[in-house]
Amino acid sequence: xxxxxxxxxxxxxxxxxxxxxxxxxxxxxxxxxxxxxxxxxxxxxxxxxxxxxxxxxxxxxxxxxxxxxxxxxxxxxxxxxxxxxxxxxxxxxxxxxxxxxxxxxxxxxxxxxxxxxxxxxxxxxxxxxxxxxxxxxxxxxxxxxxxxxxxxxxxxxxxxxxxxxxxxxxxxxxxxxxxxxxxxxxxxxxxxxxxxxxxxxxxxxxxxxxxxxxxxxxxxxxxxxxxxxxxxxxxxxxxxxxxxxxxxxxxxxxxxxxxxxxxxxxxxxxxxxxxxxxxxxxxxxxxxxxxxxxxxxxxxxxxxxxxxxxxxxxxxxxxxxxxxxxxxxxxxxxxxx
Numbered sequence: 001x002x003x004x005x006x007x008x009x010x011x012x013x014x015x016x017x018x019x020x021x022x023x024x025x026x027x028x029x030x031x032x033x034x035x036x037x038x039x040x041x042x043x044x045x046x047x048x049x050x051x052x053x054x055x056x057x058x059x060x061x062x063x064x065x066x067x068x069x070x071x072x073x074x075x076x077x078x079x080x081x082x083x084x085x086x087x088x089x090x091x092x093x094x095x096x097x098x099x100x101x102x103x104x105x106x107x108x109x110x111x112x113x114x115x116x117x118x119x120x121x122x123x124x125x126x127x128x129x130x131x132x133x134x135x136x137x138x139x140x141x142x143x144x145x146x147x148x149x150x151x152x153x154x155x156x157x158x159x160x161x162x163x164x165x166x167x168x169x170x171x172x173x174x175x176x177x178x179x180x181x182x183x184x185x186x187x188x189x190x191x192x193x194x195x196x197x198x199x200x201x202x203x204x205x206x207x208x209x210x211x212x213x214x215x216x217x218x219x220x221x222x223x224x225x226x227x228x229x230x231x232x233x234x235x236x237x238x239x240x241x242x243x244x245x246x247x248x249x250x251x252x253x254x255x256x257x258x259x260x261x262x263x264x265x266x267x268x269x270x271x272x273x274x275x276x277x278x279x280x281x282x283x284x285x286x287x288x289x290x291x292x293x294x295x296x297x298x299x300x301x302x303x304x305x306x307x308x309x310x311x312x313x314x315x316x317x318x319x320x321x322x323x324x325x326x327x328x329x330x331x332x333x334x335x336x337x
């Protein structure tokens with residue numbers, strides 16, 4: 001395992017894990033997708049043949065871990081996080097589902113099934129589910145098993161303002177990554193270079209983000225990052241992960257480690273629960289404390305500074321002289337006139 005993918009959703013009208021029976025008692029069936037000309041053939045099938053089934057394969061026992069309290073600066077005060085692991089089994093169609101005569105194959109020959117892990121956890125009288133997969137289709141199938149009416153359309157607690165990512169970039173470059181006395185941003189990465197896509201998301205694998213002129217130019221020009229890859233370390237964890245504005249994460253498992261001694265929770269579960277029940281919310285909390293001064297004071301100065309860095313880099317790389325700029329500006333003004 002090298003990557004751990006997770007997406008978080010808030011459950012509606014469920015405020016404790018002991019109330020999850022209505023979710024775990026559910027099953028869901030999807031009719032075999034077909035075109036109009038196949039309606040009679042599908043209708044004549046046995047019920048067991050024409051449906052894809054989504055069901056719970058395994059429901060874990062309630063367990064707990066302790067994480068630091070968000071408002072604590074010393075990582076001594078802790079809170080208990082209850083969690084429960086569950087595995088869903090999801091059936092889906094293979095690419096080949098008909099024989100040469102156009103007849104649907106027996107279900108056993110045209111259906112795959114997949115186990116998808118999840119973690120349900122309880123925090124502040126709310127229950128969240130982490131769906132541990134990167135596949136959007138399987139996320140959709142999993143949500144249907146839970147019951148889409150049981151999933152909130154809004155998850156404001158785990159919604160991150162794009163300025164949070166710009167602030168993290170600022171902390172890393174201007175404060176040597178120091179977030180507080182015990183938490184440090186060791187690195188910002190995940191960018192290949194100088195291209196952003198339509199969603200303003202830099203992608204790639206550079207480990208020297210602050211040296212990328214494209215990133216600096218993007219931010220100094222008022223751009224909003226939609227996700228960022230970072231390495232954060234405190235006394236309990238050293239984690240490298242991508243996080244986006246919806247708090248979907250991709251953890252680099254090989255570059256992440258559990259530092260807490262005598263912690264019996266398996267590494268994957270610990271990394272996910274620590275990240276979601278504490279660290280993401282801690283970063284958001286620290287940003288909110290500074291957001292007013294950052295937006296009004298530090299960010300304009302920071303944008304100007306990195307904008308100058310961009311200009312200097314372009315000037316040096318292209319041997320641009322002051323007279324070249326003056327000539328260009330004169331030509332441009334004449335054209336506009």
